[in-house]
Amino acid sequence: MLNVIDQLPPGLLDVDPLDLHRVLDGPTLIHLPGRREQPLFISTLLHGNEVSGLLALQALLRRYVGVELPRALSVFIGNVAAARDGLRHLPGQPDFNRIWKPGPTPEHAMARRVIEEMRPRRPFVSVDVHNNTGVNPHYGCVNHLDHRFLHLAALFGRTVVYFTQPDTVQSRAFAELCPAVTLECGKSRDPLGVERATDFLDACLHLAALPEHPVAAHDLDLFHTVARVEVEQGLRFGFGECGESLCFPGDMDHLNFRELPADTVLATRPEGTRGTGLVAVDEAGRNVTARYFGLAQGQVRLLRPLMPSMLTLDATVIRQDCLCYVMERIDPVQAAASA
Known part of the structure; x- marks a missing residue:
């Protein structure tokens, strides 16, 4: 080839x-x-x-x-x-x-x-x-x-x-x-x-x-990707007031590289739905969805502070790749020293 x-x-x-x-x-x-x-x-x-x-x-x-x-x-x-x-x-x-x-x-x-x-x-x-x-x-x-x-x-x-x-x-x-x-x-x-x-x-x-x-710590904002987030296989989803099984905000991609507090609403689901509709997997391949996301009164909320990257409004990309990645801030000097 x-x-x-x-x-x-x-x-x-x-x-x-x-x-x-x-x-x-x-x-x-x-x-x-x-x-x-x-x-x-x-x-x-x-x-x-x-x-x-x-x-x-x-x-x-x-x-x-x-x-x-x-x-x-x-x-x-x-x-x-x-x-x-x-x-x-x-x-x-x-x-x-x-x-x-x-x-x-x-x-x-x-x-x-x-x-x-x-x-x-x-x-x-x-x-x-x-x-x-x-x-x-x-x-x-x-x-x-x-x-x-x-x-x-x-x-x-x-x-x-x-x-x-x-x-x-x-x-x-x-x-x-x-x-x-x-x-x-x-x-x-x-x-x-x-x-x-x-x-x-x-x-x-x-x-x-x-x-x-070492790179001086004040010259670098270093983030560690700790989990990959996907939409459950086969689940219908959309953006804004979409009426689907999982609805994300219409401007969701503006949340990228923002440090979101716990209790932030990431999506909505119809009343009576079970589960968040999301699957989070950490670097070791473990399902860690329950660590990051919860469902209450039809709202998918963050259970802890996190920073997302690569959130997109492109449904094809979400299906082919993922919804986003979850990141945590780390100190570059300490991280390199312990690597």
Whole structure:
């Protein structure tokens, strides 16, 4: 499934993501030389409807037309077929950001080949660029509480999320090769998100090394993802005054990265309904729904303070992925020291 090439295909720098299939016929790994031999690895379009990474890559490479790159660059462009239809992934396809551990599909084999292609090249850092469908700040994600990883994420912004599940994502796999970060750049095609990602990638090209000393605590807002929240399988849900089995507020995504107090109403259910309609699973795979959510008088309420991320009003994304993640604030210096 994987094309491996050592030059930019004609038209790549100008094509719209919806027309990318006219330039690339599938997932492609591109190797480009630069002054420093260890490459910056960039992964983009793992989700076909999240195009800011490709737009940032195009903007970055346009800065170096006719000029030697400061550092070698390896770029993986993922789900070209889904990008054509503006979808996260096509029906019957696995999620391209859930294939980075060994598995049975051709897509798993493709991801493994990308890793094995990059291993002998000893990448300097890995950057995976994504978008959200709800209202979120721009932030970085790491899978290791290593000082180098935290410095890399802080280069993008002071808000950083640490998570270990799902463990099948690209950044988790590449964290075994080099410092790795996932960039969440707001909504797809958001100009500010594209600009910030472009500048971040350019900064990575110019870095000689990452600091190994701790990030100052006042320079970082670090959050730990402690649970993933889904809607019960097969349950009908909607937003606003929806009349479904589970109704969320019409502006629910505005709750992202807000520290919500206990007793906050997250949803409503018809009178006489049993259960919250939500399923929360912690990093160890345990059902912890009763720790966070309760139902009283038709209202789904928080049982303890929490901060959500990735809340969205996109029902398809909720069904394909999840409703949100639950986070807790942690001290970056203490966290890295105890890791």
